[in-house]
């Protein structure tokens with residue numbers, strides 16, 4: 124990543140989601156505004172938000188989208204297979220938390236749906252979309268290019284020492300194992316992983332220590 128670029132992190136909402144802002148040349152891409160969209164907009168008043176992106180459709184990643192896009196006029200985007208459910212995310216999970224207390228709302232329909240290979244430009248940086256189903260059907264990661272090389276937003280697909288849960292609606296362990304197997308060679312070992320929750324990590328460290336990335340962890344038992 125270029126030393127002229129900057130990553131800001133705000134922890135928001137009821138499940139302490141990492142909302143990231145990647146800032147390059149006065150432009151900004153917000154990743155996973157899970158709650159408190161108006162406050163996120165305020166915190167970014169010194170830059171131009173050009174993209175709002177959710178790595179997947181869960182309420183704790185899209186709950187702040189509506190207020191943020193209303194405040195900034197930025198277009199918002201999400202993986203194609205998560206797009207429809209995303210607009211009901213808060214409603215679908217409102218039995219487990221109090222939306223009004225958490226500054227979350229259902230987002231509007233996305234301005235763009237993302238598929239494998241799409242590229243989002245942010246100032247001098249670019250991010251390439253990879254589809255990573257498993258945690259949800261339409262989950263994506265954003266792999267940095269140009270001035271953002273070495274930075275990967277992995278959402279809830281990969282965590283320090285763990286991977287995303289697959290027991291929620293739409294999750295699939297079988298898809299997750301394929302995704303993890305693919306990511307183990309796709310992501311540069313030197314890349315910094317910015318996760319949807321918890322601490323950041325480095326891919327080489329995960330390849331050595333994350334039990335879900337060890338050869339043999341894949342395809343444990345699908346009737347084979």
Ligand SMILES: [Zn+2]
Nearest residue numbers: 179181258279
């Ligand atoms: Zn999630």
